[in-house]
Amino acid sequence: MRLTSIMLLCLLMLASVKSIETIPPVAKKLIESYPDFIIGFADNNLLFNDNTKMLWDDGIKNKTINQLLEQPDLEDMFSQKYVTGALAALPDRNFDPGRMRNEAFFLKMYGATKQAVNQNLTTITWCPKLVSQKISVTKVNGVDKQLLKISAALDQHPELRKYLTEIGGTFNWRNIAGTNRHSMHSFGMTMDVNTKYSDYWQWSCKCKTEETPVRYVNRIPQIIVDTFERYGFIWGGKWYHYDTMHFEYRPELINH
Secondary structure, eight states, X not given: OHXXXXXXXXXXXXXXXXXXXXXXXXXXXXXXXXXXXXEEEETTEEEETTSOEEESOOSOOSOOHHHHHHSOOXXXXXXXXXOOSSOSSOOOTTOOTTOOOOHHHHHHHHOSSHHHHHTTEEEEEESTTTTOEEEEEEOGGGHHHHHHHHHHHHTTOGGGHHHHSSOOBSOOOOBOTTSSSBXXXXXXXXXXXXXXXXXXXXXXXXXXXXTSOOOOOOOOOHHHHHHHHHTXXXXXXGSSSOBTTEEXXXXXXXTO
């Protein structure tokens, strides 16, 4: 009887080890990045603390760029690697790490309606010495705390004032222009810096189609990019379809 119990315990331990070993490394990044929501991974699903689950890989391979943008599964969010630091070269065509977003995942964490997101918003003072602008951001995942750290760091650089004043936007429940996809501003975890010194691919090409070739333009200093990245934000200036004003809280993508 005792031997049977020991064997059963060993089998359970082996099954547990196997389960841990089969968790995709990038799924582990999600678990580590959002511990208030995600508790594990099993059977091709991400597991949440409310006893729900979300499909990891839908099994569709070789998706087109439009499919990755419009119908990404959780795994697809990691299909292009985001690298921190200065750009070593201009982004290749359609290289947009972070633009592939599984909308259901973010709706679940930050709120599925404008009213739900509103309940978790707080007001912080952005760069109190240089700017002193009140902005609304989410408390979910500690985004407000991370932005306060960024604010404190950038507030020590008066030479950056023109980029940091007149913040282009934080919370704004809306769709991305020309799409049915939610803008990440809908969740209060995104910031646009001063649009006067920013560049956007559609402004440059005067187009809206993803297939149109675009010429890369950027005026945002690297120190601003580095500071945001240090606290878990990716930068839209690292996309072929660039959005250099745009910073988005995506810690799972930082050096994944």
